[in-house]
Amino acid sequence: MNLISLQSGSNGNCIYVETGDARLLFDAGISGKQAAARLAGFGRDISRVDALIISHDHADHVRCAGIYARKFGVRLCVTEKTLAAACSSHDLGRLGDVEHFRSGGSLRFGDVRVETLPTPHDGADGVSFIIDDGVSRLGIFTDLGHVYGDLESALESVDAVLLESNYDPDMLMNGPYPRYLKSRIAGPRGHLSNIESAELIARRGSRLRWACLGHLSGENNTPELALRTHRTINSGIEYHVAGRYGPGGILTV
Numbered sequence: 001m002n003l004i005s006l007q008s009g010s011n012g013n014c015i016y017v018e019t020g021d022a023r024l025l026f027d028a029g030i031s032g033k034q035a036a037a038r039l040a041g042f043g044r045d046i047s048r049v050d051a052l053i054i055s056h057d058h059a060d061h062v063r064c065a066g067i068y069a070r071k072f073g074v075r076l077c078v079t080e081k082t083l084a085a086a087c088s089s090h091d092l093g094r095l096g097d098v099e100h101f102r103s104g105g106s107l108r109f110g111d112v113r114v115e116t117l118p119t120p121h122d123g124a125d126g127v128s129f130i131i132d133d134g135v136s137r138l139g140i141f142t143d144l145g146h147v148y149g150d151l152e153s154a155l156e157s158v159d160a161v162l163l164e165s166n167y168d169p170d171m172l173m174n175g176p177y178p179r180y181l182k183s184r185i186a187g188p189r190g191h192l193s194n195i196e197s198a199e200l201i202a203r204r205g206s207r208l209r210w211a212c213l214g215h216l217s218g219e220n221n222t223p224e225l226a227l228r229t230h231r232t233i234n235s236g237i238e239y240h241v242a243g244r245y246g247p248g249g250i251l252t253v
């Protein structure tokens with residue numbers, strides 16, 4: 001199974017996963033043009049993507065979903081609540097065929113199963129994902145709110161993970177954000193800090209081979225700081241960082 005982060009962060013999220021016969025996109029926070037061009041850079045054709053699966057209704061995850069559906073014929077998979085919330089705050093345009101899933105339920109693409117995990121983040125009906133192709137399990141865990149029991153169990157069950165490591169607590173508290181935004185980000189329905197994320201990895205199962213740190217804040221974090229915090233707490237694990245402005249390499253599990 002291969003993962004390519006096309007972009008990760010509050011300026012837009014879009015993650016590509018391919019395995020067996022399934023080619024999947026998770027979130028549509030970058031333009032259709034960018035997603036198509038970045039996939040083409042890896043020799044992948046966006047019009048061959050089987051489904052676009054949306055994690056939650058925030059703009060950095062959903063704003064371009066309609067374009068992917070209209071321009072490239074990508075089927076949209078989303079919960080009813082997330083779609084209703086997204087349509088009330090963004091103009092997604094015509095969406096074509098939409099497949100609804102239930103938060104906590106699974107989606108099937110041939111032999112590949114995508115499990116969804118409800119999150120306490122402040123979206124209307126947010127989920128994270130585990131992609132299981134029968135050989136490996138890959139987690140895509142961002143916009144998490146806080147570390148909760150099901151997330152720990154989910155992390156123990158995966159072979160690789162793209163995991164949120166959003167902010168450094170000192171940078172956030174001493175940074176330029178208004179107080180309400182600082183409270184929201186650090187609160188139980190916001191994002192995981194580098195420390196929370198690293199401590200979650202510390203409780204990993206024996207099968208976890210690599211972690212790609214994602215959804216890093218541009219104001220309150222740096223890739224170097226996130227990696228340093230993680231490596232202070234965890235050894236013996238391969239780390240990568242998903243870029244805020246463009247794609248990383250192909251990560252295989």
Ligand SMILES: [Zn+2]
Nearest residue numbers: 010058060143
């Ligand atoms: Zn986000």
Ligand SMILES: [Zn+2]
Nearest residue numbers: 058121123143
């Ligand atoms: Zn969010």
